[in-house]
Amino acid sequence: MVIAQTSNATMSAVQHGMLTARRIDDDMSWAEGTIRPLHNSLESERELIEAVLECVESVPQNEKTYSSCTDGRLPVRLLSGEAVPVREQMVGADTVSAFYVAECLGARFYKDPAAPVARRVLEVAEFLQESGIMPSTHIGCGAAAGFVIIIENTVRFSRETRYLARLRALLPERTYDEKLHATILAQNEARLQKGVYQALSAQTFLDVVERVSGKRAIAELKDDNRGVHGHVEEAIVRVRVPGKAINEAKVAAVTNGREVFGVNDERMEQIARLFSRGSDDDYTTARIALEDFASSGHATLSKHLPTYIISEP
Numbered sequence: 001m002v003i004a005q006t007s008n009a010t011m012s013a014v015q016h017g018m019l020t021a022r023r024i025d026d027d028m029s030w031a032e033g034t035i036r037p038l039h040n041s042l043e044s045e046r047e048l049i050e051a052v053l054e055c056v057e058s059v060p061q062n063e064k065t066y067s068s069c070t071d072g073r074l075p076v077r078l079l080s081g082e083a084v085p086v087r088e089q090m091v092g093a094d095t096v097s098a099f100y101v102a103e104c105l106g107a108r109f110y111k112d113p114a115a116p117v118a119r120r121v122l123e124v125a126e127f128l129q130e131s132g133i134m135p136s137t138h139i140g141c142g143a144a145a146g147f148v149i150i151i152e153n154t155v156r157f158s159r160e161t162r163y164l165a166r167l168r169a170l171l172p173e174r175t176y177d178e179k180l181h182a183t184i185l186a187q188n189e190a191r192l193q194k195g196v197y198q199a200l201s202a203q204t205f206l207d208v209v210e211r212v213s214g215k216r217a218i219a220e221l222k223d224d225n226r227g228v229h230g231h232v233e234e235a236i237v238r239v240r241v242p243g244k245a246i247n248e249a250k251v252a253a254v255t256n257g258r259e260v261f262g263v264n265d266e267r268m269e270q271i272a273r274l275f276s277r278g279s280d281d282d283y284t285t286a287r288i289a290l291e292d293f294a295s296s297g298h299a300t301l302s303k304h305l306p307t308y309i310i311s312e313p
Helices: 042-054 093-108 117-130 149-156 161-170 180-192 202-213 248-254 263-274 280-301
Strands: 001-005 013-016 019-023 056-058 075-076 218-221 233-239 244-246 259-264 307-311
Touching: 013 042, 019 042, 042 056, 042 233, 042 248, 042 307, 056 202, 093 117, 093 149, 093 180, 093 202, 093 263, 093 280, 117 202, 149 180, 149 280, 161 280, 161 307, 180 280, 202 218, 233 244, 233 263, 244 259, 248 259, 259 263
Parallel strands: 233 259, 233 307
Antiparallel strands: 001 013, 013 019, 019 307, 056 244, 075 218
8 A cells, every 4th residue: 555645635645556546625615414524634534545445346247237325334235135235336326316317408308307206217217227227226315315405505506616626626527518507507496496306205216216126226224323324424435447336345344334425437427428318418418417416415415525536547
């Protein structure tokens, strides 16, 4: 393990084998969530990231069609009774994130954008399945339960220059479009004012996922009464290594129960390409929407968490 650190603590880097974790220049002091780091020293942070790098593993081939939530809590089991495998992570798994993309695309995706919300969630799930992705979720998903709050916060957070700087830092180069983002946010406000999510709940996503993908696509995670419903995440870790993801159970095992939020950027890219259907404008919309949902989702749940990007040379 090699630690390379510049004079600016926000640009520290941790290396393990062929993997490097670099900290972006954003401490999320602008966020509002109740999940906060339990350890506030750079040394403790470094030790956690070292452990995470050691717990980045290849996703089994038969699990690549499924996904996991960004949640760092200890996996318990799948509803099928099996152990929870290592899967790529997204905020709300791919189901909730993809639903937000579809909402931002509106009539460019939906057969009927005015259909009841449960029907729209089902259309998204069926589209994922038809495209070779098994829509997934977990019991008690905060992104599913807090979908409306996260959308509200995309609008509020986007008034903060530090939030916009975060989007630019995390999006692929030359992807951020200020005018397009403004349009996405205005459409968010319009949908919220119309009350189109009044019938939406976490149960809506659970019901749709079980109907489309079955019990293997739904996980149960442990609430051990620590932090916020068992959440004690201390960092957001973005994995940019194709085919690999964080083994959250192993992280907990080697750190005496510490947690991180995980996100697979390549999965976000896959979803954006899928929903764009070859349209450059729709790809940009989808990619900005996914980053908005990820960053706003984490900022709704947490505050003062460092963000690391894991990549290979």
